[in-house]
Amino acid sequence: MAPKIKLSLPLLLLLVLSVAVLAGKDPDLKQCRSQCKLKRETAETQKRDCEKRCEETKKKKKKKEKENEGGRTNQISEVEGEETEYEEREKEEENPYVFDNEHFKARIETEEGTVRVLPKFTQKSQLLRGIENFRISILEANHSTFVAPSHFDAEIILFVAQGRATVTVIRERRASFELQPGDVFRVPSGAPFYLINKDEREKLRIFNLLQATSIPGQLEVFHGPGGEDPESFYTAFSWELLEAALKVPRDELERFFKQQKGGAIMKASREQIQSLSQHEEIIPRIWPFSEGKTERPFNLFKQSPWQSNKFGHFHIGHPHEFSQLQDLGIAISFADFTEGSMMAPHYNSKAMTIGVVVDGGGGFQMACPHLGRRGQRGESSYQKIRGVLRRDVVIIAPAGHPFSIFASPGHGLRIVFFEINADGNIKYLLAGKENIVNKMERIARGLGFGTAGKEVKRIFRHQEEEFFFPGPTQLQEERGQHQWADA
DSSP, X not given: OOOOOOOXXXXXXXXXXXXXXXXXXXOOHHHHHHHHHTOTTSOXXXXXXXHHHHHHHHHHHHHHHHHHHGGGGGSOOSSTTOOOHHHHHHHHTTOTTEEOGGGOEEEEEETTEEEEEOOOGGGTOGGGGGGTTEEEEEEEEOSSEEEEEEEESEEEEEEEEESOEEEEEESSSEEEEEEOTTEEEEEOTTOOEXXXXXXXXXXXXXXXXXXXXXXXXBOOEEOSSOBBTXXXXXXXXXXXXXXXXXXXXXXXXXXHTTSOOSOSEEEOOHHHHHHHHSOOOOOOOOTTXXXXXXXXXXXXXXXXXXXXXXXXXXXXXXXXXXXHHXXXXXXXXXXXXXXXXXXXXXXXXXXXXXEEEEEEOEEEEEEESSSSOBOTTSOBOXXXXXXXXXXXXXXXXXXXXXXXXXXXXXXXXXXXEEEETOTTOOEEESSSTTOTGGGSOHHHHHHHHTSOHHHHHHHHTSOOOSSEEEOHHHHHHHTTOOSOOOO
């Protein structure tokens, strides 16, 4: 057992004063408490007093900041559901289900384009460990550009949100495919691929779901053709080994691998673009080498919508319908909201949903029992999760968690969803014609809500639409009201 150290009264007072100063400078209550725990040699009552001062300092600082925010907290946001900057900062740690632009990290960045990747989900919360092995990335490339050949230690599902491209993948042979908005395409793990933005005016934007195949949640990009920028993995080998492998003298190899300095995304001439767009070779399906086969892309927008009315459209590609998704058990869907409309509150029976905002603005709400407080008998009290939706924002809806999404007034909203563990998944609707309450027996409805079954029927059958409805503001306008709902 370590010997106890006795502190003099002046030194003890100095320690307590230091903790108080730290708490005043840093609003993080956890850090202040950790300073209190360092005083192992002090009495337990003195440690409790220290922690109490941390709590009081935190509360005073929050109260002062709220007062400084003043009128701004009462102003109506431009996007419905948007919270003040202060409130967003306060709730960021307790809301692991929304990721904004600043959460993305640039993995490739040149004058002609970027590849940004969202960090591993479990870095934000262990509640997301069910999707630890998945990552989201966004590729943006200027017009008439070439994205250098590379391969990933991950399965990749690409969704084209904007622009026209040609992607080339190498398996047993080379295969090139034309891509346009709405196209979904899979690149097998380890397969070398490259692509061009063939449009002479428009940017290319591609959203990617990556499933790591080497280290869970961690992925790497490997550049073969390259030099100093992007760095080629060939240069990781010794010159002696490369001389023997390529049968080329070392001096030639050193000059050769120093030529590429243009970055992983670079400008290409019209002639180069046209040449790379002309070839298409289909990889044969040769048994038993069917695993990870490259197939033609399918277009999500050309599929009959699962739900559609004047308030929105919802397209979905199931893994049992498209072989590119089948062995991954992943579905991909797309929601297009009209201005101010909303999606029915619902939940997925098995699938964990990752949504990425393509464009537009709106809001997200979800009921979460994990972050809510527990009652005296251990029952859950749901935490209302809220998020402001704008371009490139990522939202997570775990299986079983009821959620809804709405577009803001004056804005449409378009979101692509990647649904993990989608085999056998059912979407249970909580409002609209096909909601689950309407499918219950009358007595069960009455007992569940503690009122007459007729009253429950009146409430849950009033909404005549099925999946997309007028949103909170649209409904208020119809009723002649002008104040926004607390959404």
